[in-house]
Amino acid sequence: MIKVDISNVWGEISLPDLLAVEHEVAAAHQTLTERTGPGNDFLGWLDLPVAEETEEIARIRAAAERIRSNSDVFVVIGIGGSYLGPRAAIELLQGCNHNIGKGKGDPQVFFAGNGLSTRAWNELLRLLEGKDFSIAIISKSGTTTEPAIATRALRWLLERKYGTDEARKRTYAITDPCKGALRQMAEEEGWETFVIPPDVGGRYSVLTAVGLLPMAVAGIDPMEVMAGAVEAKQLYDVRSFENPVWQYAGVRNLLYRKGKAIELFESFEPGFKMFGGWWQQLFGESEGKDGKGIFPVTAEFTADLHSLGQMIQQGERNIFETMVRFAPPANFAVVGSDYKNLDGLNYLAGKTLDFVDEQAYLGTLAAHVDGGVPVMTMEVGELDSKKLGELFYFLELSCGVSAYMLGVNPFNQPGVEFYKRNMFKLLGKPGYES
Numbered sequence: 001m002i003k004v005d006i007s008n009v010w011g012e013i014s015l016p017d018l019l020a021v022e023h024e025v026a027a028a029h030q031t032l033t034e035r036t037g038p039g040n041d042f043l044g045w046l047d048l049p050v051a052e053e054t055e056e057i058a059r060i061r062a063a064a065e066r067i068r069s070n071s072d073v074f075v076v077i078g079i080g081g082s083y084l085g086p087r088a089a090i091e092l093l094q095g096c097n098h099n100i101g102k103g104k105g106d107p108q109v110f111f112a113g114n115g116l117s118t119r120a121w122n123e124l125l126r127l128l129e130g131k132d133f134s135i136a137i138i139s140k141s142g143t144t145t146e147p148a149i150a151t152r153a154l155r156w157l158l159e160r161k162y163g164t165d166e167a168r169k170r171t172y173a174i175t176d177p178c179k180g181a182l183r184q185m186a187e188e189e190g191w192e193t194f195v196i197p198p199d200v201g202g203r204y205s206v207l208t209a210v211g212l213l214p215m216a217v218a219g220i221d222p223m224e225v226m227a228g229a230v231e232a233k234q235l236y237d238v239r240s241f242e243n244p245v246w247q248y249a250g251v252r253n254l255l256y257r258k259g260k261a262i263e264l265f266e267s268f269e270p271g272f273k274m275f276g277g278w279w280q281q282l283f284g285e286s287e288g289k290d291g292k293g294i295f296p297v298t299a300e301f302t303a304d305l306h307s308l309g310q311m312i313q314q315g316e317r318n319i320f321e322t323m324v325r326f327a328p329p330a331n332f333a334v335v336g337s338d339y340k341n342l343d344g345l346n347y348l349a350g351k352t353l354d355f356v357d358e359q360a361y362l363g364t365l366a367a368h369v370d371g372g373v374p375v376m377t378m379e380v381g382e383l384d385s386k387k388l389g390e391l392f393y394f395l396e397l398s399c400g401v402s403a404y405m406l407g408v409n410p411f412n413q414p415g416v417e418f419y420k421r422n423m424f425k426l427l428g429k430p431g432y433e434s
């Protein structure tokens, strides 16, 4: 079970404060599970964890095997909730440099269509030169501009390289089961398709083919991820403050009431960056509406202690932190001894890197708490595929409870449309002239 240590928030809130909101946390949890709140037609994610392999997951495995055997590179096209989950999963389990040295048998996984940068596009073209590749197009609506542009270009690349028939076999679409431009395109072109259920919003879709197909191509067993999510569904259903979901949701809500409007979600693992990005979208899009919401920011320590550290320590006191800790890996690295000791590091000789990391964590924690920053620590334990599934579900549940406590609909994102409308007008999209 994931543990949430709240002992370092007591300078800002008190136990009676927390107990006073118990009924609010309980009500928010109940609203979610009884599906009585706003956005309740988007609660399909609650039922995504499955203990038995479904026909869809079997097809995901088969497709992943095919891609692994015939492709050096797998390009995943998508943006927002149609992209962050799989990237977060792969980088957290395999590191940010997971693509180095990979090819057929264990393909590289690149992401496209998550921006409009020509430099990024040219870089992808260079990376694909001389490589066998397949693509997955992920879009629930099928009309999102960024992935649509990337889809056009990558389809043509595939067709020029392989001809129509083989290109068709190398193209996969993950989208709504019935409607939308991508569904229609996939059916007309004869691509293999996987489903984003209509009642699952993008940022809650990581346990569908959106997350599972790219994970499987990267060698992550979808059923192991599911096993963790299944366990989480049961573990975090407890209706009391023994439930870490309640602790996390209750404390962050109280801190917000005390003027802590920014949450820094951080870890001492570089592979965590994209996971932090996934969390940022989950909480940002779910809570940031009606003039309310905790601003979610992710950081990687110790690197960001050398950029954000000053602000955290002595800037405006409107921040709280959630530090995510993982158990150390089995293989360790040791600081060596140098007879000259010009760098003065011999006092650490023989110590493991993990020991040094642990002291950095403890030192940071003490400094930030002293500086008036409440800190929650999320102890995740061993990091593997199963734990990842647990973590995804734990955070989705925490987010739903948090947003209902805040009094907002966690499952819509009306504000995201504003930039699109302006962009469409500027681009001259038919229907957006005025």
Ligand code: PA5
Pocket (backbone or CB within 6 Å): 079, 080, 081, 082, 138, 139, 140, 141, 142, 143, 144, 147, 201, 202, 203, 204, 285, 413
């Ligand atoms: O969470 C969400 O719903 C959004 O981030 C969407 O996933 C994102 O805008 C992409 O939309 P679509 O999958 O329709 O292309």
